[in-house]
Amino acid sequence: MEISGIITALIIGLIIGALGRLVVPGKQNIPIWLTLVIGVVAAFLGTLLAAAIGVAETPGIDWIELALQIGLAAAGVAIEVTP
Numbered sequence: 001m002e003i004s005g006i007i008t009a010l011i012i013g014l015i016i017g018a019l020g021r022l023v024v025p026g027k028q029n030i031p032i033w034l035t036l037v038i039g040v041v042a043a044f045l046g047t048l049l050a051a052a053i054g055v056a057e058t059p060g061i062d063w064i065e066l067a068l069q070i071g072l073a074a075a076g077v078a079i080e081v082t083p
Helices: 003-023 032-053 063-081
Strands: none
Touching (some): 003 032, 003 063, 032 063
């Protein structure tokens, strides 16, 4: 992976974290930086999971991979919200 790919992954991870936070209902009492870290981790894990099940490379927008990433981010935010 080149440096431009890593930077792109980080930016997408930040967006994924914000979307994951929006998916979880109610008020989240975690700092925004933690949400963004969860998003970056979820983006990388979602990409690995998509590659493992064979849906990482599709023509056009990778909707399944994106859904996996957002789902993982929402799960991460939800885990951090529950006491």
